[in-house]
Amino acid sequence: MCFLTRPSEAYRDSFLSGAAEFCAEGRTDSTYAEFLGYDQKALERHFGDFVHDLLNLASDDALPRGWQQDQVFWLIGGGQYLGQTSIRPHLSSRYLLTYGGHIGYSIRPSRRRQGYGTRILALALEEARRLGLQRVLITCNSDNLPSKRIIEQNGGRYESAMAMPAHLLRAEGRSANGQVDKLRYWIELVPQPA
Template identity: 40%
Template sequence: MPELIAPTTRLHSAWLEARDEWGPGLHEDGFGLEPADEVDPPDGFAAWVARLTDDPTAAGTDRGCTYRWIVEGDRVLGGIALRHGLDGQAPQFGHIGYGIRPSSRRRGLATWALGRMLTEAWALGLDRVLMVCAVDNLASVRTIERHGGLLEGVRDTEHGPARRYWIKAWGAS
């Protein structure tokens, strides 16, 4: 049974395995990986995890975002991030971004994780959440629409055209 957990150094090897399955690059939005992050050595991984988990001693702590890893046992299946406001990266990437490693796709994990993060968004007081995905990412389109996402439109971004959806809080008008 999958669960959402805060990033942890305990899963260093498992996270590296997931990253290696994706191949080179910054991977998916839900991990909060920046170009300068050195995650291979244990100390670099620990510094990155500290930044993601709001450790007040970590340089560059991201207090405006909640990160969760999608895990099953000791296996990292994906990541999901909730940006708390509509500033910073949220206008470009949305309030919530996620990614599921290739071998774990088509199991409904993104839909499941998005539902849990929407609950966290409503608890933070957000009455609607912006979701952004590539025009040709039909799996994300289905995931967003399953949660009531309404298409605002398509905009050009530095990564190509992207669909923009809004999901209203349950019971919000």
């Protein structure tokens, strides 16, 4: 049994160990820590501030100019942090509209291949529906087979593939010479009966 919740100090210890796992595999920004200016030490020392900053990403009023609204949720199972998903309700930048899409997700390395990736997207779709979205764009890299599978299992309909330019490949920590496409899928969200 697992569920999504807003970031909370209640999951401090398991979040910190999960964040260390993401760092160890070179995904320094899966948790948004680097984006918000926290390294692992700063996370440990100022965890409450980090959670506060993460929650503020959901509020247009609190965002610095040019930042996109982002609703972050943590996946919790057995009282432990397992991963996160983020929902961008407005595709208000060219990047989100083309490559980023409405929903991103990641599962901490030690808890992968147990179905949590498939589950986190299913739960994120429920949240997106609650936020009033009627269809969502979800993307993944053409060589990310687990993510492709997750999107398909959740009803994703393939739309197109966009070649990733060198600067985006570099931003994702990949060789700029690689040939990777961003696959674009749409999922229709049927409104729930009142």
